[in-house]
Amino acid sequence: MTAQNALTTETSSLYEGLDTMNARELLTNINKEDQKVATAVQAAIPQIEKLVTAAVAKLANGGRLFYIGAGTSGRLGILDASEIPPTYGASPDLVCGLIAGGDKAIRHAVEGAEDNLDQAWMDLRAQQITEKDVLIGIAASGKTPYVLGGLHTAKAHGILTGSISCNTNSLISTKADYPIEVEVGPEFVTGSTRMKSGTAQKLVLNMISTSLMILLGKVKGNKMINMQLSNQKLVKRGIGMIQEEIPDLDEETALNLLTAHGSVKKAIEAYQKT
Incomplete structure (x- = not known):
């Protein structure tokens, strides 16, 4: 079991002397690490399947999907949510991404925002979340207070919850009905979870939202028949x-x-x- 004070995402890089490498060495080694991500995501498919199966039933009955996260995790949730209306012609309200610190935090770090246990639930209540909806908390470390608090309170209100983390046996997994853990190993730059962890989260979010849209009838054959004709x-x-x-x-x-x-x-x- 991964100790909470020795998270895989925080362990030292497998590479020493990054500052002595030339451009080719840096790019080659980053790519070598990135190749591990898809394999780690593949191992999590059974977990992802359980969440998608539960979520599609909610959305098919008028529910919505919410993402909450802080920093990179929050931005990835917002990115995934923002691409659903133009790609699938879905209502902008169907998938909603929320980030600790609000919209300002999309571009700029908001000091202390992720440490507030209560803020996520306040943000969700402002969106009038109900037990018809689905909430997915995203946190590479698996211990972000903003996300933990939101999941805990949502679950207490009967809302179906899922989580995406990059550490096994993470705290966030205990707060979600359907936890997903994708352990990609130490980051190339120690602790820089915008790299492999962020890539893993992006892949999982793509898998979840794309599968949901297809299962909800937004695709015919392999075509985006509901896409917005914006250009x-x-x-x-x-x-x-x-x-x-x-x-x-x-x-x-x-x-x-x-x-x-x-x-x-x-x-x-x-x-x-x-």
Whole structure:
């Protein structure tokens, strides 16, 4: 069992003398460490599956997904949440990322913000979280007070909880219904969890949100049929999707359908009803 005062994420780098390495050596060794991340995430798939299975049932019944975290972990949650509406045409309220210290902390560190045990629950209450929703706490160390407090109180209110940490037997895992632990080993720069730990968290978040959106019907085949048409590249992609589904349709007609209905899915459905 990993002692809380000897977390893997805090143990010394496997590499000495980083300041004596040239650029090629630094890049090669960082990449060597990064290659360990996917394998560590693979080992956690059974844990991720349990969380996704429980969460999709909640979201299918009108629930929402919340992420809470501090520092890098909080920023990664916000990044994942912010990409759901344009990619899948989902409501901006469906997935919400909250960070210790509020929006200012997205760009600048807010001193002491992560040490407040009560703040996460206050932030969640401001979003009117209910037991219909799902909360995932993200903390590489597995012991961030902001995240621990939020999970503890949410669970006491009957809210389904999950966690993502990068230490085995971490404290955060005891606060979540569905804990995920991805131990990637010591960071290349000792304690710099924005590196392998951050990469692992990003991979897991991608897996969770992408799987949820597919299971909720936001994808057809392998296409993002609900994506927002926010630029010419995506409009052209949308036209191609429509023509692939309806091969006899010319480009101009496909564009007109897309413009009229606002999404690939709605355009195809409208054409099929005619």
